[in-house]
Amino acid sequence: xxxxxxxxxxxxxxxxxxxxxxxxxxxxxxxxxxxxxxxxxxxxxxxxxxxxxxxxxxxxxxxxxxxxxxxxxxxxxx
Numbered sequence: 001x002x003x004x005x006x007x008x009x010x011x012x013x014x015x016x017x018x019x020x021x022x023x024x025x026x027x028x029x030x031x032x033x034x035x036x037x038x039x040x041x042x043x044x045x046x047x048x049x050x051x052x053x054x055x056x057x058x059x060x061x062x063x064x065x066x067x068x069x070x071x072x073x074x075x076x077x078x
Contacts, residue, residue: 003028016051017058 003009003025010032013024022043023032031043033051041047 003030014051016055020051020054022051 008025008030009027010023010025012021013031014022016022016033019038020034023040024030032040033043033047035041035047043051
């Protein structure tokens with residue numbers, strides 16, 4: 001009822017990637033996420049699965065970049 005009168009109070013509940021995030025209303029617990037066009041949409045099971053896979057891919061890519069940076073830094077000091 002509060003959100004109907006005054007609007008939702010969304011906060012980021014999870015960062016999937018740098019540009020995809022999941023949001024949750026502090027008052028009514030409604031969940032949203034960003035879709036492929038950058039618009040906010042309701043967090044359905046389909047979007048949860050997409051975000052989960054996207055997060056795994058993103059984390060693997062970040063880990064690979066970190067390993068490459070460490071390797072380059074190690075070669076520069078040797």
